[in-house]
Amino acid sequence: MKRELAQDIGLREGIKRIDRGKIKKAIDLLFTKKAETRLKLYTSTCIHCGLCAEACHFYMSHKDPSYMPIAKVQNTIWKLLKEGANVNNQDLALIAQIAYTECNLCRRCSMYCPFGIDIAYQMAMVRRFCHLIGVTPQYIQDTAHSHAATMNQMWVKEDEWIDSVQWQEEEAREELPYLRIPLEKYEADVFYSVIGPEPKFRSQLIYQAAVIMNVAGVNWTMPATPGWDNSDMAMYVGDYELMGRLKKIHFETALRLKCKKIVMGECGHAFRSVYDTGTRWLGWKEPPLPIIHAVQFYYELFKAGKIKVGKTYPKKVTFHDPCNIVRGRGLQEMARTVVKAFCPDFVEMHPNREHNYCCSAGGGVINCGPPYKKTRVKGNKVKAEQLKRTEAEVVIAPCHNCHGGLEDIIHHYGLNMEIKFLGDIIYECMDKSTHPEE
Amino acid sequence: MFYSIYTFLVEEAFFYVFSFFCIAIIFRLAYFTLHSLQNDPIVLKFFNLKYALRSLINWTIPFKARNMRLNPITFFVSYLFHICIILVPIFYSGHIFILEEYIDLPFEPPMLPDILSDVLTFLALVSGIFLLLRRIIYPPARYVSSSKDFGLLLLVLIPFLTGFLAVRGIGGDFLLFLHVLSAELLLLILPFTRIMHMFLGLFSRSYTGSEFGAIRHAKDW
Amino acid sequence: MVEKKDWDWEIESRVIVELLDCPLRYIWREEPKVSPDGEKIAFIINEGENKFSVCQNKTHWEEAYDKVWSLKYGPDGRLSVLALTDEGRWTVVTEQVPWENSFDFAWELQFSTDGSQIGVAIQNEQQYGMAVNDVLWPTLYPNANHFTLSPKGNHSAAVVQTQNLSQGDIFKYQEGVFSVAIDGQTWDTKLVNIWTPIFDHQGKHICAQCRTSLYTYTIVVDGKVWDKEFSSVWRPAFNPATRSCMAPVRIGKKWGLAQDGEIILTPRFYQMWNFIFSPLGDSWAAIVATDLGKWTVCINGSTWKTHFETLVYDITFSPDGQRIAAAGKNKDKWFVLVDDQVWNESFDMVFEPVFSPDSKHLAVKVEKNGAYTYAIDGKVLPHSFDQLWMPVFSPDSKKILLRGITENQYLRAVIPVEG
């Protein structure tokens, strides 16, 4: 394995401050004495066959075995099992680098290993280890810090959140004079939550969501308090205690407003955290309120005739299946129903649905920031080729991370494609004449 | 002398070895189950029989899983290998005759025709060698293979090789002796090696199948 | 302020506003709010030309603003909003009277228990703090969260960031830059994180959850951190009688309870949170999960037999501390849970239970098939409403004030409590 240690003070400073006792404790806790059964099971079951290699876009792009799923386990967990607390600092930093930036926790490899060995779970355990010993990439750590301090991912201050929602409401009124974004509306059917970057960088998405909600006549609300952000980089940094804290405030905000269900914007990782990972950590076997991803929500509105096609989308489109809502929730057909209704010129990319390749930004990788941009873009040549083969002009990706990831890939490989959210298409093409006028 | 050791190995030793083998496997499986109760309750809580079976079935149907279609030769050979190494030791007529000498079986045990046993043993060897070569030639497999992996595979092949030759009268009693010895050795260490994947693999597949099916509403093949 | 005992507890049912459409032209009307005594109902209205105002019992406020939000009746029945003035500044307007102070932004409008003190979170020139009854904190901070007014309203507090952090300065953050500011004055203690500062009844003390490193959680009381550290903690509470502080804490993977830094309930729960004391401080209760997906209530260390799969929420003590009620949920059905008994009927939503002052009766707002009603002592009222506010017991526990909207009429009714 040839890897340069990235210019990342999180890792470089992290190993300087390292405490050997902590390493030993963390290894005992996660990999040996107190290890979870799954970890032991996977370690004992894996037959070192390498059949998972072709599952991973990193391997498929580099054709370098050190990027295949099991190699990542070999170079992290097995190394720690072998060397214990004596593992050297440089290796520790590389272990972190592998776990945080060379695996998107996309779980594609679970579908390729004959035994269904979950590499993503194991990489998440390595991240947990790195969190416990304090060797984490700077950018994603900063995001986790923001989560802890503000309960959102982007250091958005409480007034900034309210202000940007009110501002989007005002903007959208230019288009639909009766449009409202009801803040703090009790007993609404839908509690709509978004991720931190929306108010910060992509506030037009709040605008569009508001237009869709208003046209469809949905009884909805957004909170004016922390708890509005459903995202969760704590989960990806390995800080599960913080993850639980974030999920608790998110759920309790919806419960405080006595809403019937939570609808989440087009984000994959947040969905994984809210409906599954974080919920489970808190002791719920199922979420306390129904959790509906935007894709499913749009599908349901469409099926109920609440959003109608006003005009069809003129360009040739393809659809990228975000891991966390397709391999993570089976929303592939719902998404296609809506996409096909609006976009007559639709082509599949191959492989697709559960077998689609990850965007290489997910799993917190893009959140590790610029030092790793090259890793994830170069590590996803296979995605670029897959996109290119479709000859589509537009790729629809209903996930924030996918957007970031695909954008970089499209740019780097010189593909001439636009990226859209499903909401972008619906907003653009839906029949808005049904907007109620009082 | 060979002969007395041979009879010892075939008679008493085999009984102990085989019992040990069974108990060790049960023990290992029980360990994982109990361990999960204690340390990883999620596994049993989220276990879902329907989806576990769905996953197991779909991975048993030849070439159903996408990865099987991507790697048809490897999967075909692996299937073959597994079928051979399971069928022959159990249903080879010679083994059953020996067994019948010591135990009164209340039923007519099914047996493989000798010619089939021969063919299967041969196939086991060929496919085993293929897997060995694959480990050397296919970079991902080579990358993750350790000397243990090669050693284990060889260890599995030895009883088949010795058996195959012995049946042909090659190597005389010594080979027969070697055959029994290597087979028993294999039974002894098997529960503590990767070969446990034959059992543990069912566990991990079932769990992954449960999560994919019940929670994630997705296929896992 | 009219005392609760002097509210109209006699007339059975009285329509307050007949046709809920306000007389003047408006573009739209937002969600109504009603006064505690039920005599008033108010809406934010959009008057057109980007002007907003308030309509109360069919009367408009004289002033209109560029934006109005956060319409709330205080406990004393006074109506307040946050409003954006012509100068582009936000202020608090109570009963049509704006504060002298105005701010770059204002939010989190809150009241003391008697309603006499009104607090609000504010931002001026990117500096954060609070203002109470038109008095602004002397010092503001680069950021602040968890804005809290004491029950009496005599003090206000927030978790503040004491210094600027440059982007991505993860190491400085981990040295601790957060503190609690009370009336603008911070503790000397700086911690990695602080959450949910809670005032005691007198407003003299504050306890809060905190993190002393990324891995060590504990409770901080008046700037002093407990000696013991935990793998996590949840919101603490002051015992109203003894002023000792208790909080759910996590050791390893299990939750238990600690009091003033000492474990008093050995961690054994999968989850334990939303800890509360009885009004007299002689009992405590918390929501617990005895196992994954097995939720119940734990009182003074013993758990109830009834379990819910999906959720237990809104636990409430009776005034005498002898009874406890909560909402429970299995799949999408909600139930009322009281003293380990579940009321027969299931609902689409169950709201926070309300005990009578004598602790004998329990009234709960519930929703079924899109309509709201009350369930009182297990019996569901025959009438249902399009909108309904929380039940209020009369001081003698004999009557319940109902405030609801049906057929476009807002009415208040007084219903006798049986038995």
Ligand code: SF4
């Ligand atoms: S990126 Fe996806 S396919 Fe690759 S190792 Fe990680 S989880 Fe497996």
Ligand code: SF4
């Ligand atoms: S994880 Fe599965 S596919 Fe990969 S080497 Fe191990 S057994 Fe083979």
